[in-house]
Amino acid sequence: MRILHTSDWHIGRSFHGHATLDALRSVLDALVQQVREHRVDLVIVAGDVFDSATPAAGAYTLLSETLRGLADAGATVVVTSGNHDSAARLGFQSGLLRDGVHVITEPATVGTPVTVTDEHGPVHVYGIPYLEPVLLRTVWPGVRTQADVLTHAMDLVRADVARRGGRSIAVAHCFAAGVEPTPHLERDIQQGGLDIVPLSAFEGVDYMALGHIHGRQQLSPRVRYAGAPLHYSFDEGHKPRGSWLIELDADGLAADGAAVEWLPLPVPRALVTLTATLDELLADERFAGHAGDWVRAEYTDPLPQRDPMRRLLARFPHCAEVRHAPVAARTADARTYAQRVRTARNEAELVDAFLAHVRDGEGASAREAELVGELLDERTRVEATA
Template structure:
């Protein structure tokens, strides 16, 4: 059986104020052509189909067009929800889709597979939607589910229980931050890197292949546990990471081969660093006039209207940053930098407490109280 593993489409996300809908439609059309060219049997979309819990009308249209096009190649399509998706809205759409397109958003159905057969017998696909511990904890009151690691471990126990009931090869899909990810891989903007939210790699033992989503750069954590990354570059931090998907072959005994399929980049991303005059040289303009440009100018003083000057030469200049070469370190800057690097509310609170307490962060009791308050907020937002 031949499987294509993709994820993190983020339909509806903007790029520094610019719509990405047309570019994503172009890339998904190329992905569909690869599905047809390589005779793919099953396409897996491992979460974050949408960028928002309340997608726009055009976002639904693009998703519908993409799923129908993939289905028309003859492939089955299996989609799970991510942390950006509304599982309820994505799950509602599942009722309207045709046979051969499966949208898996129900945590209580994790142990029930979608089964697709080939000449060697059945392959069972287990879809794990994104699981926020504070929201799913009431579903399994006897389990201790305070962290992503605990919650994903429980979900994989359900998968392995399903595997014992359904003989044959198996594939799992999940959306989380797994241990072993390269921190330079273009991390998704809300990925929590704190130790409590990292899922150990051995949690995913059992299936022949595990298709992960949440990280925007491709990653191979083991031979059979991988991230495909996003099909588009959604930030300048991702600019050097290839875009594509994994082509996975299963034979009679399990995982046989995995190949990377490159996707086209509709518009390249480039970061130009130097004084403003150096960035605006004819050589740079000739090389990058059609690229998305992040300009980091190093003049000692801020320049007048730099974005206007840059866009006169680079029509797709999206971001300007002033980083003088001789900046002073007054302590306040390091605090601001730490806040900028924080990727979760708990990390931002910790950074603030360390700043105002001369390096002393929250106590164990305070950490528990902070986590309880944040969990309560998540639950309240889920009910809105």
């Protein structure tokens, strides 16, 4: 049986204020085509289908189109809710879908599989929706953390696998021990900080499909994150986009994971970070090839420049972020700020000491020193005539 593992579509998410719906549509169309080309039997979407608990109408349309496309390609689809999704809204969507598309949002269904059959017999798919510990304490006594609820959920899965026998897959949305999150992107899955689930919690199934981390990661041959199909941050621009293709034989998944293949997805617009002075960014030919990319510009001029975003957009129409990142000036003066103030011989040197302090060692330029001198001279003339 061939299984495609994807996650974290985040339908409706913006990128630095820009809509991503059309770009995501093109990527999900490519994913549907992969399912068709590779004759995939089962597609798993491991949470965070929507980016918001209140998605716009266009997000519902894209989800319906994609799920319909996957079903038309011949695959059974299992979707679970993530920490971004509203389980109620995603669950409502399930009632409008055709046979073969399963949307799992209720904790009460944990341990009850969706069963798909091939020539070797059944494969039991256990969808675990995002579980909020505070809402489950009266149902599952003793749970306090994500580790608690995921361990309890997997205990239910393992017990059912022992009764049914056959091959098994589980799906969850969480931070697992050993992952490398993208800074400032994957929001805390529990208020107050990360709540890590140990790898041991996922034992007992042939394959564990995880969601929440936006970059692909392999925690073991049987435990993997597929990541998001679209880039949502410059910090993840270097991470490939795609999904895992898993093939189960009659005995399940080989221990070494050799039957797992990465299927890359297209990147609609590349993400780049360009670093140079503002004049170089605006004119240097080495940046000419990035006019069609999403650009984060870091200009290294010692001082902030006037209206840099407007000027950069003239060359890079998709410039999404501008940062002032001055290069620390090198100075042979090892004195502290206090020492420079104490040894200043006049007010001009006091100003120069202050500028060197706030600019990491770079004092007044020749033009600035000239202006400071003129202002001090003017003050002296005014005081003399007062």
